Every structure is written in structure tokens, then in C-alpha cells.
Amino acid sequence: MNYTDTKQHYEILDGLRGVAAIMVVLAHITQSYAIDFFSLPIGHGYLAVDFFFVLSGFVIGYAYDDRWGKMTTVDFMKRRLIRLHPMVIAGSVIGAILFYFADCELYPLIHDTKWWMLLIAFVLCLLMIPLPYSYDIRIRQEMFPTNGPQWTLFYEYVANVVYALVLRRLPTKILVALAVFAAFFTIDWGLGWNVLDKPGFFYVGLFEFGWSTNIPHVHVALVRLSYPFIAGLLLSRTKAYITLKGGFWWCASIIVLVLCWPHLGGYDPTTFWHNGLYETLCILLVFPLVVSIGAGSRMTDTRSTQICNFLGEISFPIYITHFPLIYIHEKWVFLNKESSLPIMIGEAVLVFILSVGLAYALYRYYDQPVRKLLKKKL
Secondary structure, X not given: OOOOOOOOOOHHHHHHHHHHHHHHHHHHHHHHHOOOHHHOOOOOHHHHHHHHHHHHHHHHHHHHOOOOOOOOHHHHHHHHHHHHHHHHHHHHHHHHHHHHHHOEOOEOOOOOOOHHHHHHHHHHHHOOOOOOOOOOOOOOOOOOOOOOOHHHHHHHHHHHHHHXXXXXXXXXXXXXXXXXXHHHHHHHHHHOOOOOOOOOOOOOOOOOOOOOOOHHHHHHHHHHHHHHHHHHXXXXXXXXXXXXXXXXXXXXXXXXXXXXXXOOOOOOHHHHHHHHHHHHHHHHHHHHHHHHXXXXXXOOOHHHHHHHHHHHHHHHHHHHHOHHHHHHHHHHHHHOOOOOHHXXXXXXXHHHXXXXXXXXXXHXXXXXXXXXXXXXXX
């Protein structure tokens, strides 16, 4: 069944998604120069994932909540696959092609990875089937080793399925109760309450995890997904929007500030909760507030609209395709530790330019045509 997309388009939210995606790229580029995790130049870049989940909940609710009388679950999943999976395939292909280029002592397992082992990982990545924790071909135990950030798309699919089967049917009051329930577990992880007495958990007060298939990672990933997605869905249903003049620029500044904020609490395990409190407040309050302002505010000039449109166009492509370049970048930094500062800066800038250029080219000459074709066929 075909549908005409006549609803209002939120350019500001597109722009904010692009800002967050670019911050992720910058965080991954600069993390190679950090002494350790607690000295990351962009101290909370990983929180962009939680912001994406809020955006996703809002967009899904806004786009589909009133269509279920004319749309089946199969129709919905087709539309989501058409929207997301072409770029998932592109990221997996690029990751497989560039896999062996990152071979170095930093990633010692690459050297011993046979072609058939890479092929298995590649096919599973194409199908969005997570690899077992024991199947490690790099040394990071990633569920999608050819393209690390793909783990967030896996949980995006999980959220879409749960929405189609359950959440869309629930009244707003029940969704509020679920949001409160999910918020409790966000606080539980952030402040280290450990109410479920979970053994083997690490880094209390840190929401960076979720990219592996072991139990702690899966737990954190589901915690990171649940509240933000439901909060975004609630925003779309209740239309609890805030109008602010210059909303895009205020919201973009907040995102950059939040993600750049240094890690709190230092190395003392007794103060990890300081950072957890910061991240918990960002997830529970700041990100939903930003989406509310982005949905309630309007663009007032052509230049800002053009910026938002461009950022929106490259947001998903740059997020899902940049990481294979980061693996090679990390290898270069590892092998060239004595290089001068100008050379290191130049190399980092080159990686960023390549990431943006690749994302735009894929959006223009691959993603758009493929999605258009799939819409006609399906």
C-alpha cells in the first residue's frame, strides 16, 4: 500500500540528528589521541546514541501512530527496512572491504582472520544477526565487527518491532507508566544501585556500552533504548512541544555542549556515580527537552533551513559508514605516535572530510535511488 507523506516535516530535528552524527564522528576520530577513556577529548560523544533513540521514538510515533487503520505490521516493517537497510548494507560492505587495512598490533586478531571467517561476519552483518561474544575477529567483541556502530541499528529494529506489536496499541497513560519504569532502570545503571544484583557489571555511571552480545552489554543496550524511545513516542503523542526563537541553534549548542562535557568523577571508583548522575540527567531530561524544542520551533531563514537539510541528508549515512575509516585512522595513529601535531591534525581533518564526502555521495547516488526503487517495487 502506498502513502503520501503530507505531514509537516521537522527540518530542525533533521539538523539536530546531523549535528549529533557529526559529533559521533569527531568523538571517534579524537578518541585515538586520548591517554585513556577518562581523558576523551569529546567526553560524552557516545551519548549521541541515546539522543538518536529519543528522536527515533518521536519520528516513529509522529509518522505512524495515526496510520494503523490503513497499514498492516508487514507494511510498517517494509517501510522501515526501505528507510534503514540500504545504508546498513553499504556500511557492512565498506567495513568488509576495508577490514584487513586495519591489521596491526592494535587489532591483533585481524591478521589471523581467514577470508571465510570475515565472510561469515559480513553475511551476518548484512542480515542484522549479531555475532556471538566468542566470535571475535578484531579484539573488541563487537556484535557487528565489520561495522561497529551497526549495533545501534539492531536495537533500532528491536524498538520498531516492539512498537508495531505492542507500544502502538497502548494508551498514553500506560506509556507514561512504562516510561517511569524504564527511567528507574536508567537511574539504577547510572547511579550504580544494582537492584537486580547483577554480577560482572562494569564502570558504574557510564552509558558507553551496548555494542557486544554478552549479558552486561545487552542489559545496558536495552536500558539505553527503552526510556529514550518511549519518551520520544510520548512527545509525539502528547505534542508537548516548546517554541523557542532560534530553536535549532540553541538545541545544536546544547547537544555539542552535552557531548563535549569532560568525564566526571575521575579514576576513583567511589566517584563514578558523579558521571552517572550527569549522563542520567542528560538522558532523562535534556535530550527529551531538546527534541521538544526542535519539534516546537520553526526555521525562519533560508540559510538555516539549507544547513538543516544538508545535515539531515548526511546524518544517517555518515553515522553508519564512518567507522571502517576510524579503524584505519586508529591504526595510523598507533603506528605514528611520534608524528608532529600539524601532521596529526591534518590526518584527522582528512578522515573527517572523507567521512562527510563518502556519506553525501552514498546518500545522493545510492541511498536515494535505491529507496525510490524499493518503494516502487514493494
